[in-house]
Structure formats: C-alpha cells, structure tokens
Amino acid sequence: MLKLLKFEFTRKKTVFLVACLMVILGEAYALFKYYQMDESMRYFANNEIFGIFVAFLTFGFGMLYLVDIITLLRQDMFKQEGYMLFMTPFNGYQILGSKVIFALCEGFFIGLIYLAIVVANGKIMGVTDFGFIYEFGNLDANEIWMVIKGILVGILSIVEFALTIFLSFALFKSIFTDVRFKGAITFGIFIGIILIKGQVLNLVTSLVGNSMDLFNASISHVNYVSNIHMALNISMGYVLVMSALLFAMTGYLLEHKINL
Numbered sequence: 001m002l003k004l005l006k007f008e009f010t011r012k013k014t015v016f017l018v019a020c021l022m023v024i025l026g027e028a029y030a031l032f033k034y035y036q037m038d039e040s041m042r043y044f045a046n047n048e049i050f051g052i053f054v055a056f057l058t059f060g061f062g063m064l065y066l067v068d069i070i071t072l073l074r075q076d077m078f079k080q081e082g083y084m085l086f087m088t089p090f091n092g093y094q095i096l097g098s099k100v101i102f103a104l105c106e107g108f109f110i111g112l113i114y115l116a117i118v119v120a121n122g123k124i125m126g127v128t129d130f131g132f133i134y135e136f137g138n139l140d141a142n143e144i145w146m147v148i149k150g151i152l153v154g155i156l157s158i159v160e161f162a163l164t165i166f167l168s169f170a171l172f173k174s175i176f177t178d179v180r181f182k183g184a185i186t187f188g189i190f191i192g193i194i195l196i197k198g199q200v201l202n203l204v205t206s207l208v209g210n211s212m213d214l215f216n217a218s219i220s221h222v223n224y225v226s227n228i229h230m231a232l233n234i235s236m237g238y239v240l241v242m243s244a245l246l247f248a249m250t251g252y253l254l255e256h257k258i259n260l
Helices: 002-011 011-038 039-044 046-078 092-125 130-138 141-175 182-207 212-218 222-256
Strands: none
Touching: 002 011, 002 092, 002 222, 011 046, 011 092, 046 092, 046 182, 092 141, 092 212, 092 222, 141 182, 182 222
C-alpha cells in the first residue's frame, strides 16, 4: 500500500508544483488589484471585497480538487490501460484503497493551504483578527464531541464522493467499450448513482424517524444539541455504510472486470 501511495505522490509531483505556482501568482495578482483600489473603497467595502475573494478562492480550490479526483482514476482506466499491475503488483482493492487515501491526503493538504490563504488575507485586509479561534477552548465536552463528529462526517463525505466518481468510471469501463460520448455516459452514470444514494438516504431517515431538517431546529430549543448529535450520527452511519458498499462494488469491478 505504501508503494502505491508513493507512486501516486511521485507522478503528481509536477502537478503539485504547477498548482502551487498558480496559487502564488494568483495571490500576488489579487493583492496587486486590491492595493490598486481607492483607499476609501478599501475602507468602506473591505468586508465585501474579502467575501468576494473568499468566494472565488473556495470555488477555485473546490474545482481544482474535483478535477484532480476525477483524473486520479480516469487516466489509469482510459489512457494507460494495462500498466498499473505491472508497476505495482497489487489487487484492485489495494489500488482503489491507495487512491482513496491519496485523495484524503490531497484534500487535507489543499484545505490547509486554503485556510492559510484565507487567514493571511484576512490579516492583510484587516477584516478580522480571527480571535474566534481561541473560543474553541471554551467549549464543553459535549460540544467538542459534536465538532469532532462534524469533522469525521466531512472526511467520510470526501471518501464517499471520491468513491462515487470511481464507481462511475468502473461501471462505464465494465459495461461499455469503444463507444462515443464517454464523458456524457459516465456523467449520466454518476448522476444515476447520486439519485439512488439520495433515495437510500431518504429511506434511512424516514425509518429512524428523523430527517436532516433537524439542522434547522431553533437554537433556543432545549433539544437542539441532542438533535444535532442524532443528525450527525445518522449522517455518519449512512456515509460509512455507503462508502463500504461503493468501495466493495468498485473494487470488485477493478479486480474482476477491468484490466488496470
């Protein structure tokens, strides 16, 4: 598994360097345009400018991560068929597992860069001192556990999303060969999987007598925290089971139906 991860990081080295260079150039350009503005505009519309900057940054990093997850397995299945098992003699499940772990590591790395840029630009623009970060030290054990659950749900959701994309590719590759409009068909399969997962989630929430509307509970409600915990538990259980199913199905197709 470590050899597979090393292989993934090695072949992405150039992509990472180019991405970092683009981020540095983009940051320099953004600051240049910011200081070109009239000083009075910067003073009165600072929060709005910062909000627009963060929105563009979020979109850019999100798209970068999405595209890279898509290419993570696509190029192995559609462009370089038959080479992976010769370079890394492992089964399909191990190859898939290494790609999921790599996607998580990459997401964590991108997230750190994103937060660093947001905090640095917030300081430069004088929007906030980010003192709210220190308020996390005042949370009680119940609230800390709730935050941990939320982070876990977020991480597992990334895994599930990546596996959904991988299963779309695997289904296409195992069912269709030498057809036109590969992208459109694969996207259609992806949407189909998303719709099926949505129906499963609706069924689960209806069976346990809860729904995601619990997140909209009034903050003054006495059961607000317990409702949030319940919603997070449902989300975590759903994402765990769905990720396991997606992994099993994709791994099976990679192992038995597709020549990697």
